[in-house]
Amino acid sequence: MKVLEYILIVTFVFFGNTLNAQEDKEKQKELREAQQYLSDATDALEENNFPQAEAEYRKSIAINPANDTGKYNLGNAYYEKEKNGEAMLRFKQAAAVATNKPEKHKAFHNLGNTFMNEKKYKEAVEAYKNALRNNPTDDETRYNLALAKKMLEEENKNGGGDEGDKEQKKQDENKEDQQNKDNQDQQNEGDKGDKEKDKEQDQGEKKEDKKEGDNQEDKGKPEEKEEQGDKKPQQQPQPGKLSPQQVKSLLEAMNNQEKKVQEKINAKKTKGAKVKSNKDW
Template sequence: MISEIKNRKSLFIRAFLLVLLLSSITAFAQPQQAKEQKKELKAAQNFLSEAQQSLQKDKFPAAEADYRKAIFLNPKSETAKYNLGTAYYGKEKNAEAMLRFQQAATTATDKAEKHKAFHNLGNTFMNEKKYTEAVEAYKNALRNNPNDDETRYNLALAKDMLDKNPPPPEDKDDKDKKDQDKKDQDKKDQQDKQDKKDQGDKGDQKADKDKGDDKQDKKEGDKDKDQGKPKDEEGDKPQQQQPVPGQLSPQQVKSLLEAMNNEEKKTQDKINAEKQKGAKVKSDKDW
């Protein structure tokens, strides 16, 4: 019993020491991790500064590389993405600038930063003559800063250019073609459903017809069986047999038999009468 108590006490002490060790490691790791993050943020800021200096010295490749390093070290910062987008815009690299401004607008949490990103994104769309996208970008910019006159002017210009340069006819044709294809497909699907329904109804009608034919055949078969059994108008009573030429009918046979019986009776009555008168009887002796 004492040994069991000692074992439990030892197990408890070990568990307590393990928890204490883990807590110490966590407590040590958190400041260390925070220290590393702070170091990375400082390095990202240094790369931003170096990139700006490289741009001022017209060293675009070096500036681009430093901006990329800053974005890698601090992906949550919209500043490096926005500045790199501005650098691309200055070099008329609209596709690259567009991507970075979009990233900056997505990452930014401050309305002022979002406004700048969407405003410059609209400018890149204007350079590419994508007026529909430009209108939407300027609208997003004004949602974050409704008081910016330059954005409002750019929006009006983008709308005017969109009215004068509507989407190419082929785009409209493609849309119409897609709509027509969808209608055709829906119509085909509807027709397939109707055909299946009609096929099912036709099968049911054929089955009903076959059943009706079977009933008719059975009825005609029963009729053929009854042809040798003539019936009178009253129902199941057999008809009287018709006389056949050259043969006596049952009635004629009956009348003839009655006549013969009558003749036979008359002859018998005559014989009986003669017996009663004492007629002579021939004897075997010759006297």
């Protein structure tokens, strides 16, 4: 009986070790595949084939999600292509799964850079602090931290640090713009009304002027009629004697002739004089 128990125990141990060995073998195979995908992604980047590199990195991450290398490298690839949002996500993932300080430091440092690109200075400060906790001697991270703090202070000084304040400020600006627009509309309406009034007034004045002119014209017609009625008939000229009308015409002709002679004399006196012209400027 004891011998049988011993045989069964040995059998179970053997099969258990066999299963573990099989699982380890499968695991090792997956790890090798993930590593191969990483290598292929690196080659694709060197050939400037970003889509292929992205696909290879994703395959490696899917097979071995616990490895931070694929996530970190993919984050760097996104960062170089100025895909800041995607890079931020991958650096966060890399920092979460990294198992040693150097890897955590690099992931947090680059994560801080993505926050700076988005002008999220508060988050950038925290990321750089985490990077320095894992590598206090990195001068570049220390410089970036100082810069992020300075930008954060300036943002808070200008009242832009709180998202609620930003939203309130935006609403106030929109309200002010709308009020200015309403005031402008009211002013335009007032100007339009004044123009209408001026137009009506002008039309009224024109009507009054026309009416007054018509009245004056009407008043003038009877006077003309009266003048025509009061006119006396001209005297008939007698033979051998000039009529008053003929004497008047003769005097006018003599005066006109004298006037023409005087004008010629005056023209000769003023012939060389310069004349200044008036110009409209």
